[in-house]
Amino acid sequence: MGERLVADTVVERLSAWGVDRVFGYSGDGINPVLGALRRAGSPDFIQARHEENAAFMAVGHAKYTGRVGVMLATQGPGAVHLLNGLYDARMDSVPVVAIVGQQSQTVLGSAYQQEIDLQSLFKDVASGFRQQVNSPDQAPMVIDRAFKAALATRSPAVVILPHDVQQEPAPELEHEHGVIPSAPLWSPGTVVPQQQDVHDAAALLNAGSKLALLVGQGARGAQAEVAELAEKLGAAVVTSLLGKPYVDETLPWAAGTMGHLGTSASGWAMANCDTLLIVGSNDPWTEFYPPPGSARAVQIDSDAKAIGNRYPVEVAVTGDSAESLRALLPLVERRIGWRADVERHVDAWRSLSEARAMTAAKPLNPERAVRELNERLPENAQLAIDVGSCVYWYARQLHLPPGVPAHLSSTLASMGCGLPYGLAAKLSAPDRPLVVLTGDGGMQMTGIAELITVSRLWKAWENPVFAICILNNLDLAEVSWEQRETESEPRFEDSQTLPDVDYSGYAKLLGLDGMRVENADDVGTAWDRALAADRPFVLDIRTDADVPLLPFLPDGRLGYRSRHLPHRPDDPAGAHSYACESAQWSNSSVRD
Numbered sequence: 001m002g003e004r005l006v007a008d009t010v011v012e013r014l015s016a017w018g019v020d021r022v023f024g025y026s027g028d029g030i031n032p033v034l035g036a037l038r039r040a041g042s043p044d045f046i047q048a049r050h051e052e053n054a055a056f057m058a059v060g061h062a063k064y065t066g067r068v069g070v071m072l073a074t075q076g077p078g079a080v081h082l083l084n085g086l087y088d089a090r091m092d093s094v095p096v097v098a099i100v101g102q103q104s105q106t107v108l109g110s111a112y113q114q115e116i117d118l119q120s121l122f123k124d125v126a127s128g129f130r131q132q133v134n135s136p137d138q139a140p141m142v143i144d145r146a147f148k149a150a151l152a153t154r155s156p157a158v159v160i161l162p163h164d165v166q167q168e169p170a171p172e173l174e175h176e177h178g179v180i181p182s183a184p185l186w187s188p189g190t191v192v193p194q195q196q197d198v199h200d201a202a203a204l205l206n207a208g209s210k211l212a213l214l215v216g217q218g219a220r221g222a223q224a225e226v227a228e229l230a231e232k233l234g235a236a237v238v239t240s241l242l243g244k245p246y247v248d249e250t251l252p253w254a255a256g257t258m259g260h261l262g263t264s265a266s267g268w269a270m271a272n273c274d275t276l277l278i279v280g281s282n283d284p285w286t287e288f289y290p291p292p293g294s295a296r297a298v299q300i301d302s303d304a305k306a307i308g309n310r311y312p313v314e315v316a317v318t319g320d321s322a323e324s325l326r327a328l329l330p331l332v333e334r335r336i337g338w339r340a341d342v343e344r345h346v347d348a349w350r351s352l353s354e355a356r357a358m359t360a361a362k363p364l365n366p367e368r369a370v371r372e373l374n375e376r377l378p379e380n381a382q383l384a385i386d387v388g389s390c391v392y393w394y395a396r397q398l399h400l401p402p403g404v405p406a407h408l409s410s411t412l413a414s415m416g417c418g419l420p421y422g423l424a425a426k427l428s429a430p431d432r433p434l435v436v437l438t439g440d441g442g443m444q445m446t447g448i449a450e451l452i453t454v455s456r457l458w459k460a461w462e463n464p465v466f467a468i469c470i471l472n473n474l475d476l477a478e479v480s481w482e483q484r485e486t487e488s489e490p491r492f493e494d495s496q497t498l499p500d501v502d503y504s505g506y507a508k509l510l511g512l513d514g515m516r517v518e519n520a521d522d523v524g525t526a527w528d529r530a531l532a533a534d535r536p537f538v539l540d541i542r543t544d545a546d547v548p549l550l551p552f553l554p555d556g557r558l559g560y561r562s563r564h565l566p567h568r569p570d571d572p573a574g575a576h577s578y579a580c581e582s583a584q585w586s587n588s589s590v591r592d
Contacts, residue, residue: 004170007032027074029101032166055085060424076114091411095150193319202331208275218280225325234337236269240283265349361544386418386442416446455510466536475545514538
């Protein structure tokens, strides 16, 4: 081995931080670091088909493992392509570090090929930490500070490495002025709430009679405490989309996901509660919260600046969710509350959900396609969800077994995250089955490309089960419904129609397996095949784009609570009038 370079120092520091894989794509601006990765043999380098997908993989890695996700790209277009994944991490509060190459310092400012002002490019998305390394001595310290910033703020950090600096000899840090030694070490600690805040929260909760909990991803370590508190208070439990995996939705008072993709039970609970406890949630859909003034509220969050962002709360409890709930539990009074009403509405929702899934559609109801996964999803599975109409069916129809992680691009809501997230999950736990739920839009955006990556990697996995369910309706259905409902526009054929692709046939060309499903009675068998396959399996399920995506009102009807959308004169068939009675919907001619 020749002389050690700054690039070798960077790779050694990644290993010191416990990084086991880096997701990226090669390019001349980052080649010295790639050479150092080859020489070191670890971390593993996972080559995506596109830098955006590599960024999604890094975000997915952080979400599934709880550790920092690391992405790597060259300057110019490579750096630009990372932005979508970086914003996904920022908006869902996920720690990631981007290592980005840059042209040599000698040419910066000359409008050189692929020269972009990377400090400006990343100014917003990595506002917590972005730094260019300008000397060898600076490299270890900048890497350390990037990881600490990402972990402390749960947000992206960016390290910019000019090509010439990467090629410099590795630093031998001297004990002298202007040289800053640092350590690859970080400990999160635990935020313990103030006692008075907990007492004030208990007093407010004890004064209420119709209590609801809104549970977000901040409760990931407090599932038992949430269940115990809800049972003691006779409360309904509603989840944000990110909070769904952290509540056992088979419990009789679990009202499901809130918001425009949520359940009738959650809508009823949020509209009728007189007291609200928000636990680790920053859900942005404020129109689905209780009307301001109708409910008193407490919010628990480890991030003090998140409290009161979405609802006018009276008591702030700044602390770790589990610690705060454990402190709160002895102080609240046990009561039945409105439990009978809650359970009645939860039961009604479950009956409605089943009836909707079993309603006939042409060629097949997407709600049934997802519902059939219930009772089949292995208890040790992991789930990745793309963005689009598939998220609605995941939120409304799928009950996750306790301990099954499920992740998606929630706040950014970027299509194309499904396959990259699934790959990151599978690489982090190759012994666990993996299921991806996606639509044909997300599949065509990134999935077809990353299926090549799956075909390259799968033979090394201890458990080969990698089931990709494509809800194939030949339509960008979520936007089609938004055009009708929020814009009062008929569906725009040129913008919404998707090409018909033989996904299962393509999978077989890559040495994988798959099948197309066009009959509702075949869905269960298809899931069984996919979950027992000896290789990754593509389920191409032909579904009906006309199944309504509209939010549920508290009475179980479909529609928007805060707006009245009249019929358009060019839509005589009534494409903008929907009702839901015993799971039947009126949607004649909605595609026109």
